[in-house]
Amino acid sequence: MLLSRNALLAVTASMSLCAASAQAQTPVRNPANNHYYALVVLPGPITWKDADNAARNSVFMGMTGHLATITSAQENSFLIELIYQKPTIPSLYSIWLGGFKLRSATPARSNWRWVTGEPWNFTYWAKGEPNNVFGIENRVIADGKRAWNDLPEDPHRAPNRVDVCAYVVEYGKVTIPPVTRRRKR
Numbered sequence: 001m002l003l004s005r006n007a008l009l010a011v012t013a014s015m016s017l018c019a020a021s022a023q024a025q026t027p028v029r030n031p032a033n034n035h036y037y038a039l040v041v042l043p044g045p046i047t048w049k050d051a052d053n054a055a056r057n058s059v060f061m062g063m064t065g066h067l068a069t070i071t072s073a074q075e076n077s078f079l080i081e082l083i084y085q086k087p088t089i090p091s092l093y094s095i096w097l098g099g100f101k102l103r104s105a106t107p108a109r110s111n112w113r114w115v116t117g118e119p120w121n122f123t124y125w126a127k128g129e130p131n132n133v134f135g136i137e138n139r140v141i142a143d144g145k146r147a148w149n150d151l152p153e154d155p156h157r158a159p160n161r162v163d164v165c166a167y168v169v170e171y172g173k174v175t176i177p178p179v180t181r182r183r184k185r
Ligand SMILES: [Ca+2]
Pocket: 035, 068, 069, 070, 071, 075, 170
């Protein structure tokens, strides 16, 4: 069957940018902090909340997981070099991290937190981010260049639809605050 160029473009645009099948990386150790990290890639988009729950329900070598928290330049470089590349995923993939904002309706750069409660001292925002588009962007992804962008909790349903089909789980000896502490908007 031959498709016109416009029809082909429409088909391409409607295709999900997610993986053909789920892939979970074997956790890799960061010698600088002795934490382990694993990239999980899914065949469909996942909300931040579901990725957060999945990470919290993951256990590796007796350590409970959480969405990755990037608190130093070293940890950021480690993720860029060793985690985001495996399994090999296209650079256009967006990857959930464990950063969130307590309230959406605050200035774009304020009120960011890590799920672990670690200090928000290091940032790696992409140029022009965070920009809190539509006033609903309160979660953090690593974008195609692995710099950070703020997106809504369910970007698949946002007006400017973005599919986030991957997340990084971090395992370390940290105490993870319960979800209830950050349910306020
Ligand atoms: Ca961390």
